[in-house]
Amino acid sequence: MQDIFAQFHLDQKETGAFLELVKLGASPVSVWAKHAGINRSSMYVIMDRLMSAGLVTIFAHRGIMHAQAVAVSTLPSLLEAKQKDIEEAKRTVSAKLPELLALEKTNAIVPKIQFFEGKHRVEAMYEEVLKERSFTAFFHPGRVKATMPEYFHKIPQAIKANGGRAKELLVRCREALEYKRLYASTRHAISILPEGVTFSSDTIITKQKIYLVGYGKDTIVGTEIWNSELSQTQSVLFDLLWDTYGR
Secondary structure, X not given: OHHHHHOOOXXXXXXXXXXXHHHHOOEXXXXXXXXXXXXXXXXXXXXXXXXXXXXXXXXXXXOEEEXXXXXXXXXXXXXXXXXXXXXXXXXXXHHHHHHHHHXXXXXXOOOOEEEEEOHHHHHHHHHHHOOOOEEEEEEOHHHHHHXXXXXXXXXXXXXXXXXXXXXXXXXXXXHHHHXXXXXXXXXXXXXXXXXXXXXXXXXXXXXXXXXXXXEOOOOEEEEEEEOHHHHHHHHHHHHHHHHHHOO
């Protein structure tokens, strides 16, 4: 269910609140908050997010604010409208791209660190990783497949399609065995760490950048560090681990 409402950029709490309102029908905000198990002040924030997504409307009845979920039968058409908006925005950006690139060249400040919070923001970071021709990484395939399943396949497929190179050390799990079976090649070296050797975040190292991904209970966060000296240091550390565990 969360996969559906992720298309509206909702997190699990917001999705749960919406589904609770679907079950309740039009209700006072206080009643909705109680049934959803969310304090009233937080519910108003969530309500604003759902209204912005076009999923909830509000109205006054006998002087009391009520909220109502849109009919679930309209969700496909809402998604179609969002897709049309995205396509129109893409066409506009494409038309204005030369102008935007000219503006970019006048800006001498290059960000050294960028932070990405939430699944959709981390997806944007991963799209930058897809542009890299070579990298080394150590990561937990089980976490990636559970949290961002499309990139479990998308990144190794991009390596193959672009003629890139990669070396990866994987935390041992069922998904690591699947990943190695599917994608190990002469250009994409993959090794699985021994049982018990693990780490709490994923790291992707390129010639100039380090990408870090951390997984919390309710969210995912990414950090992009643009510094060739730090990348070189991380590469040396990776090579030491590869000399021990790579095979």
